[in-house]
Amino acid sequence: MPRRPAPAPPVAGRYVLLDEIGRGATGAVHRAWDVRHERYVAAKVLHDPDGSLLLRFVREQSLRIRHPHLLTPIGWAADDDLVLIAMDLVRGGSLLDLLRAHGPLPERFVAAVLEQLLAGLVAVHAAGLVHRDVKAANLLLEATGSDRPWVRLGDFGLACPLDDPVRLGSGPVGTPGYxxxxxxxxxxxxxxQDVYAAGAVGRRLLAGRAPLSTLLDSMTR
Incomplete structure (x- = not known):
């Protein structure tokens, strides 16, 4: 059993926030201690969320798709102006981190990544959802101790149901280049569209850089 950290005030009596391990557009991700189940988790924390961020939070925390190559919420908590989503703690970093550290990746490695990503997307689509933000930064690596990757697709904050008429026609959603x-x-x-984005992931992993169209687009903004 992992060693329990020093006592600290838990969020909603459940999650003790520890060190920050990542940061995105909607908040920070912390390593956290789950008091109830006595294990480490990853906690995506939203501080002072506005209406749109809170809507994304509510939608994401409601997802319960279980698949070995997906990273969906296992719990949530709220305390005053702080809300969080708890997920399994994945310790190998993201594919974007790997790209930045090593550049273009071997073909066999990329083929394994795409096989696992597409298997996860089959489960997402079978649940009647579209992820809408498949990209290297949202593909997290389990620490396997071998040269074969084990990836998990996370960040379902932009996911929407296929039968949701409000969310479907709301304009471009996602990340340029994907x-x-x-x-x-x-x-x-x-x-x-998720399958297209998976192909864009493969292209970026093999090339080691963003598509030229994305770079040119960022220069003109």
Whole structure:
């Protein structure tokens, strides 16, 4: 059993926040101690969320898709102006981190990543959802101790149901460089757009850099 950290005030009596291990557009990710189950987890923390961020939080924490290559919430908590989503703690960093450290990755490695990513997307789509933000930064690596990767797709904050008429036609959603042409035009979300993004992930892992169109687009903004 892992060694329990020094006592600290837990969020909602459940999660003790420890060191920050990542940060994104919607908040920070902390290593945390789950008091109830006595284990370490990752806690995505939203500080002072506005209405749109809170909506994303509510939608993400409601997901309960279980698959070995997905990273979906296992719990949540709220305390005053702080809310968090708890997930399994994945210790190997992201594929984006790996790219920045090592550059282009071997073909066999990339093939294994794509096989696992597509298997996870099959489960997402079977649940009637479109992820809408498949990218290298959202693919996390388990520490396997071998040269074969084990990836898990996380960050379901932009995921939407296929039958949600409000969310489907809301304009371009996702990350430049991973968007299909129809997604860039704001077309309704469809599983094929996630598959396109998976292909863009493979291209970036092999090339070691963002597509030229993405770089040019960022220079003109």
């Amino acid at each position: 968007l299909s042409p129809e997604a860039e035009r704001g077309a309704p979300a469809r599983p094929a």
